[in-house]
Amino acid sequence: METDLRHAIERSQLFLEYQPIMSLENRRLIGFEALARWRHPEFGLVSPLDFIPVAEESGQIVAIGQAVLEEACRQARSWQENHRTDPPLFVSVNLSVKQFRQPGLVNHISRLLAEFKLAPRCLKLEITESVFTENIEAAVQLLKQLRNLGVQLSIDDFGTGYSSLSYLHRFPIDTLKIDRSFVSQMAESEENFEIVRTIVVLAQNLGMDVVAEGVETHDQLALLRQLGCESGQGVLFSYPLGVGEIDQFIAIYNLTRPPFLNSVDGFQARHAFVA
Template sequence: MLLKGEERVLERLSEVAGELALSAEPSAAEAAMEALARREGCVVVTNLDGQAGGAWRWLEQARRCGFEIPLICVKGPTTDRCPEDEATLVTNQARPLPSIYYDPLTGLPNRALFTEWLARAIERSQQQAGYRFAVLLLDLDRFKIVNDSLGHETGDRLLIRVARRLLAHLRFSDAVARISGDEFTILLDDVEDASDAVRIAERVHAALKDPFLVSGQEIFPTVSIGIALSVTGYQRPEEMLQDAETAMYRAKNTEAGYEIFDPEMRRKARDVLRLESDLRGAMERREFELYYQPILSMPESKVLGFEALLRWNHPERGFVSPGDFIPVAEETGLIVPIGDWVLEEACTQLSRWQDELPHARQLTMNVNLSRKQLCDGELVPRVEQILRQTRIEPDRLKLEITESMVMEREQAAIEVLARLRSLGVFLCVDDFGTGYSSLSCLHRLPIQTIKIDRSFVSRMGIDMESSEIVRTIVALARNLNKKVVAEGVETLDQLSRLEALGCDQAQGFLFSKPVNAREAEELIERAYLLTPATP
């Protein structure tokens, strides 16, 4: 829809008038053209045929998008695309269509009108062989951060600018709507195959590549796009929108930023819903369990502490991979109560070991924090309460965060970390090297330990780049007076290389896989010494 100003609109309306006049009385066509010249007119077209079906939609949308333009009243046979009761609205003055059909912020059609258009497109595809269309559902990535950091007024202005840019870069026949806070939809008419929809998705990404200057701030929005194709055989608009949304969420994990729906996604989405339902009752049913992986000093191989790792023992599915249920917990917000349980259970276990096992008082416990926990205003008092009730020394607890968690809301995260550090808790940056860290920020974080991601450790001795990254991180930690832990150590060769670099601590299957509390006690009772496993 190339709405690049009123002149282009008037030019296109002239074309539409000519098209529609083919089956209208000559006097009606002349009247329409005169209305265009005088910039006057009304808003009803009553003789649309199948080929001109997109014109009515375009005329409706153009007016809803804030263009004060003269629209054409062409007399002709009424069709089901423009019923008689709409034609009777024609008067000598332009009359706005009901406000319930458009979004008051952007001026775009809303979900109600888009759903009507989609229903008509589905009906047409059922009646007209060979007619295909597609729906694109767009979600502005990290829009909440814009609202939280720059304010809702700036967020609203960004939505308006995005809407305008979408309209300026889409085809004449495409229809755009805003269906929720930061979600837009596009109805693509007459597509030949999936490649047409992909081209539009790529065009949208290109259109939004340039920054928006909003309230004096440059904003670089990105979008995730889900694509649903009519060839799937939809019966209801809601089904198509739901599938486009499913594809959109999958697109968030792709480099391209868009994804085409396939029926397998629907099955996986249902599995996720079942998983979410089961997850909500897992704590009450005591299905969660903590496993512990030892962290050792180098080169002595002495157990210094453990990292607590969550496991879910599902009554029907057995052990569910954290990679399957942690993202669901994050998305639903369940990660906050689950994370609180992990924190309390890990500290309780450490307190029990310190009370019952000789020499256990020097052990530390590492617990991972989630992004939502870090943003939760109750995190610091919750940690303080758990330390008090479990009676462990604050410096025995080490909380792990990732780079990306900090960089998304840098200043707020630094403030929370500073409050945690003031309690005496130690802080670690986990998976270091995989995020988008800023060295200028890193030295300001109140952290004591850097953990090297296993992806780099695993390729030491295989490619020079990974070995050099590990060497650089160890040197960086030493220069910043931080401890450094290598994760995922699995071979003697890796261990030897890490020792040569001066790495402080190690963790990995070479020493021990994650074990339950009873097996961890056995490791502690062996006077903390672990011998690296040999092939």
């Protein structure tokens, strides 16, 4: 798979889909998460669960990450031009540990913002707790440099890693994203409910936003609202969308803000990948 993946990068077989991120309070569309996809010429769509680990192990994740960043910034700029929202829609992009530690990352992102004339607050960078496993001081300084560009910063899959809570208040982080493994069982498991509640309270106490990942049911939505969770993403709202579907989705939610259903016409699942 490693060789095929290298060819895929060279031949532009990778593409992006975008999963909507919604305000749970007022059903407002606030942004999208950019998700890498691979359409193999022989095997069709390859699950990210299969090719992302290969990319990370081989180091190809850096090239993929750079391509994703560039395309996501280009797309976010088009949203700024075509859809006037207040605040403007943001795009959220995952940074792998290897990409985060690449020399020149700050300059690369600064160049992309200038090239696409993208308002910095429209770019949100997602990191995992893994970036803090080595040299926390260096990680904090790099995050501060990124924050100085004006971009937003999130910790993805929060609660599944090993970062020390004693350091969390030092990180210039805007958002904690609650891992889907906790959200998926919060209506059935008191333990998972308490984990989600604790993360929401922690984020609120630190002045951070919180996003719930993998919201699939109305029961989960009701509990998240009860806890004061501001935002969420998941198939209850929409599966990841192709570029050609985004304008219609934005128009629907800007004009009508329909109730949260996973049956909004035209946005059914085309495949099973949701992350």
